[in-house]
Amino acid sequence: MPDIRSSKAFQALATQTEAELLTRGLDVVPVAVTNVLAHNVTVMAQRLGIQPRSALRYIEPSAVADQIADASALGTNGADTVHGVRPVRGDQRTAFMPRWVCSRPLMALAQVIKFASSNDDSRTVQHATDLVFEIGLAIGADSASDSAGLPVGLLDEAADLIEQVAGHVEADGWSVCPCGEDHGQGATDARVVDVMRGDAELFRKIRAKADTQD
Numbered sequence: 001m002p003d004i005r006s007s008k009a010f011q012a013l014a015t016q017t018e019a020e021l022l023t024r025g026l027d028v029v030p031v032a033v034t035n036v037l038a039h040n041v042t043v044m045a046q047r048l049g050i051q052p053r054s055a056l057r058y059i060e061p062s063a064v065a066d067q068i069a070d071a072s073a074l075g076t077n078g079a080d081t082v083h084g085v086r087p088v089r090g091d092q093r094t095a096f097m098p099r100w101v102c103s104r105p106l107m108a109l110a111q112v113i114k115f116a117s118s119n120d121d122s123r124t125v126q127h128a129t130d131l132v133f134e135i136g137l138a139i140g141a142d143s144a145s146d147s148a149g150l151p152v153g154l155l156d157e158a159a160d161l162i163e164q165v166a167g168h169v170e171a172d173g174w175s176v177c178p179c180g181e182d183h184g185q186g187a188t189d190a191r192v193v194d195v196m197r198g199d200a201e202l203f204r205k206i207r208a209k210a211d212t213q214d
Contacts, residue, residue: 004052005038013037013061020065022088028068029084037064074164080121089153095209096147102139105150105206106132108199109158111192112165119174124161131158152207159203166196 004010014033021028037059045055070076072085109128116124131154138148168174170193177185 004041004056005034007053007056009053009056010037010041013056013059013064016061017064017068020061021068024065024069025088026069026072027086027088028072032084033064033068036068040064040067080123082123083126085123086127087153087157089151089156091152091156093152094149095152095155095206096149097206097209099139099146099148101206102135102148102150104199104202105135105158108162108196108203109135111196111199112161115165115169115174115176115192118176118178119168121168124165127157128161131161150206155203155207159200159207162196162200162203166193166200169193169196 014030014037017033017037018028018030021033040059040063041052041055044058045052048055048058068085072079072082109132112128113125113132116122116128134154135148135150138150141148165174169189175185175189176192177183
């Protein structure tokens with residue numbers, strides 16, 4: 001549908017849909033919005049027996065935003081494969097921490113990636129990997145400084161991801177090695193839960209420093 005996607009009417013609907021998603025606290029990559037919107041236009045055109053260009057008038061941006069929000073909501077079947085959906089970072093402040101302390105958040109997120117990848121949650125893997133990359137950029141931003149500035153939103157997202165994975169380990173049987181054979185990984189998994197929650201608390205303490213730095 002290249003002619004429709006490039007039309008002003010379609011692009012206006014995409015912009016309105018992205019704005020609707022922001023009101024729901026979701027920042028979605030434009031290509032994902034475009035793909036879902038194009039799918040809706042195609043379905044509507046086929047249902048009514050009209051041309052896709054004519055079907056545009058029957059598409060409600062709020063309804064498309066609802067579809068994306070529902071599909072990406074935690075607990076929804078298939079939500080663990082939804083990529084390109086991030087919470088909106090409303091807090092633009094930065095929390096500073098000693099550069100050497102940054103190793104702990106990196107280790108915690110590596111643990112998240114390890115568990116999520118072993119249990120087929122590609123969405124969490126991608127999100128945590130993005131956060132690792134952001135932390136790396138913050139560490140390398142000013143090598144002459146003894147501290148690194150991390151976005152408060154990054155710390156919020158990291159703490160939430162760690163808590164989510166800890167919950168999966170505790171309640172859903174996630175394991176660092178879900179091979180089906182018992183070789184002592186259960187004891188390791190049980191100890192990891194407390195460590196993860198301690199890491200999430202560290203992220204929140206670092207985040208709290210932003211309140212005292214204003």
